[in-house]
Amino acid sequence: MTVEIPTEMQAQLPRGSCRFGGKNETFDTQYFFTIFRKMLREIVEEQQPMTVRQVFYRAVVKGWVEKTETGYGFVQRDLVRMRWDGDLPFNWIEDRTREAIGSQGYNESVDEFWDGIFDDIPTRYFRDMLADYEWSIQVWLEKEALCGIFEPICQRWDVPLYPARGYSSLTMIHDAAKDLERKDRPARVLHFGDYDPSGQNAILTVQRDLQRLAPKTDKLGLEFQIVAVTPEQIQELALPTRPTKKSDTRAWTFGDESVELDAIEPDVLRQIINDILEAQFPEGAREENERQQEEAREEIRRRLRDLNLID
Numbered sequence: 001m002t003v004e005i006p007t008e009m010q011a012q013l014p015r016g017s018c019r020f021g022g023k024n025e026t027f028d029t030q031y032f033f034t035i036f037r038k039m040l041r042e043i044v045e046e047q048q049p050m051t052v053r054q055v056f057y058r059a060v061v062k063g064w065v066e067k068t069e070t071g072y073g074f075v076q077r078d079l080v081r082m083r084w085d086g087d088l089p090f091n092w093i094e095d096r097t098r099e100a101i102g103s104q105g106y107n108e109s110v111d112e113f114w115d116g117i118f119d120d121i122p123t124r125y126f127r128d129m130l131a132d133y134e135w136s137i138q139v140w141l142e143k144e145a146l147c148g149i150f151e152p153i154c155q156r157w158d159v160p161l162y163p164a165r166g167y168s169s170l171t172m173i174h175d176a177a178k179d180l181e182r183k184d185r186p187a188r189v190l191h192f193g194d195y196d197p198s199g200q201n202a203i204l205t206v207q208r209d210l211q212r213l214a215p216k217t218d219k220l221g222l223e224f225q226i227v228a229v230t231p232e233q234i235q236e237l238a239l240p241t242r243p244t245k246k247s248d249t250r251a252w253t254f255g256d257e258s259v260e261l262d263a264i265e266p267d268v269l270r271q272i273i274n275d276i277l278e279a280q281f282p283e284g285a286r287e288e289n290e291r292q293q294e295e296a297r298e299e300i301r302r303r304l305r306d307l308n309l310i311d
Helices: 007-012 029-047 052-061 069-084 110-120 144-156 170-183 197-213 215-221 231-236 266-278 285-306
Strands: 136-141 161-163 187-192 222-228
Touching (some): 029 052, 029 069, 029 266, 052 069, 136 170, 136 266, 144 266, 170 197, 170 215, 187 197, 187 215, 187 266, 197 215, 197 222
Parallel strands (some): 136 161, 187 222
16 A cells, blocks of 8 residues: 655655755654654565665665665654564564574474385475576675565576675686586576666676686687676666765776665566566477476375375
């Protein structure tokens, strides 16, 4: 349900002082915060799970906050308060930069284990769409914080995802190259990153090092495609820009404005990812793969029934 923004609040955005426009009367601060938090919830509810930065960019695009550290602070603090107050589920906001390693386990009884083991066997059989395909395909992501958007879609198409925090490590590039070389076939690398000097250079670094570390694949055909962010997307999606950092030594060959990948609305980004992966396969390939997978699982069930291991 769309939140109605009072006229006086529209005049007040991006968020700043606590007075109406240029009037002298005191602004109802609590009322302002209540409406603002409803607006933030609307963003997150439609596109969750999201990172704080993604919510911030959506608020910038809508003109609700200024694209400054202060604006980011407003969004960040309100999202914290909303979760503590019960106005926003905790799992709607994710943080891919801080994750626990390991977890508390659960010990099944022998009977629980035995009763479920044979029923689970068929569902453990999977057919990988890329295993016997004519191309290797990899998705490279400059922003590890966006993994929550990318992972489910890449898994749906059985395409490996290589997330980084800015520049990819040589170790990760080497591992990716080894994976390509094992397949003995041409490859396509789809890159998602910021439209700024460092982001563009990070793409070139991946391309250069993969070509060096996977010479057989490079000879067969190693294609690179920048999927996002592109200059065309900046115009078509009216993405918010920021001044290019002049402190970046690569800025002199770049334009005055930069755009971060996070600026693309999550639902739009999901569609871009799915469309580009779907385009890599023949029409109906995923459905055919699922059909063959279910056929194989049914054959496994038949064999288990023949052995009287399942009903």
